[in-house]
Amino acid sequence: MKYRKKPVEIEAVQFTDDPDTLIKINDGLGLDPVNVSYEDPDNPVLKIPTLEGVMTAQVGDYIIKGVNGEFYPCKPDIFKETYEPSGLSVDGKLLAEKLAVPSEREVDKQARRE
Template identity: 90%
Template sequence: MKYRKKPVEIEAIQFADDPDTLIKINDVLRLDPVNVSYEDPDNPVLKIPTLEGAMTAQVGDYIIKGVHGEFYPCKPDIFEETYEPSGRSVDGKLLAEKLAVPSKHELDKQSRDAQRRKGFL
């Protein structure tokens, strides 16, 4: 049997080790406390409490607030393949503007489709 993921709207912010992003993670997503570990100063990680225990997010990962208020990290490539902009604003900015760039997977698919139409594949 095959299954399809239900369309669910989530809130997410891409983790960066800067004050503005950390404030957004706290104020917009309501993750409290925002706990960044600097054990390795060149590789700060955000520690996220989850039902399964503490998870860590590296710079560039997305911090997702799920439908039921749970938090979890997501790698950028997985995020871009799984989610698309809803067109709603987050923190006064249109999230769709940032995420409107096609993912590498989508660009590869478009290229393959174009090659098929031309008879190369």
């Protein structure tokens, strides 16, 4: 008998060793603590606690938050084969900045009132 994988929507961030990405992994995905090991300074790894034990992600791997809130790493080639974007992604900070700027219509209304 053949089986097909059910469509599942996940959240993921590609691991790079920079502060912005580590913040996305922590704040965006909710992985806390974010534990990067620099035992080999040229190859930092992210250590992810899982039910199966601690797994490591290398730079370029995707960190996936599963449907039940579990985290695990995924190699980029497997990620691209398995997943595709499900829609628009939203950057909360960028959205807040855009919402803080009044639209042309609001500016026109304000000008008419004055």
